[in-house]
Amino acid sequence: MSLTPSNMLSLGTKAPDFLLPASNFNTKFNFDDCKGKLGTLVIFMCNHCPFVLHVIDEVVMIANDYRVQGIGIVAISSNDIIKYPQDAPDKMADFALKNKVDFPYLFDEFQEVAKAYDAACTPDFFLFDNLDKLIYRGQLDDSRPGNGIPVSGSDLRNAIDSIVYNRHLNEVQKPSMGCNIKWK
Structure with a gap:
């Protein structure tokens, strides 16, 4: 496990599009398919990362x-499945079922989407507004495995609330921390 911070993509960046297969649905999704009326949360995660399992x-x-x-909401796994077979699409489907993930959990086999988002770790959170502009990138909250702080989702919830309730969002945002994406 290598503790890696997120890269903090520039606020205002337009959401990169993608077309990826879902491990938990029998179809492919692009950004517009996953988009919400008010905004869209893109999460880079994987099955085995202790930071993902924690949250x-x-x-x-x-x-x-x-x-x-x-x-x-959409989740994407971009890990190299040759070196990390526990993150393969069939295992992603099992993970989604076990953890009640009923939003698309997509597989980025060629890692192009992770690179387009400048994703660095799992979990890595990117929140876009209704114009597909990045308004938040950073941590879920201050909890990490073993630090004794309860998981609350406070940072991410505050960011989403800024969209839902038209509130000001602080541009000072803490990076997410987790396992590095397993690059090929």
Whole structure:
């Protein structure tokens, strides 16, 4: 496990498009398919990362809380499955079922989408507004495996609330921390 911070893509960046197969649906999705009326949350994650495992229940709760309010949610795994076979699409489908991930969980086989988003770690969160402009990139909250801080999702929830309730969002944002994306 290599602790890696997110790269903090520039705010205002337009969401890169993609067309990727979903491990938990029998179809491919592009950005517009995943888009919500008010905004879209793109999450880079994987099956085996202890940082993802630490927060997955809260991520699913956030998806359930905000999807009904007009936020689209999509997760993408970009790890090299030759070196990390536990992140292969069939294992992603099992992970999605076990963890009640009912939003698209996409496989970025060629890692082009991760590079387009400048994703660096798992989990890595990117929140776009209704114009597909990046308004938040950073951490879920201050909790990390073993640090004793309860998982709350506070940073990400505040960012999503800024869209849903038309509130000001602080541009000072803490990077996410997690395992590095396993590049080919």
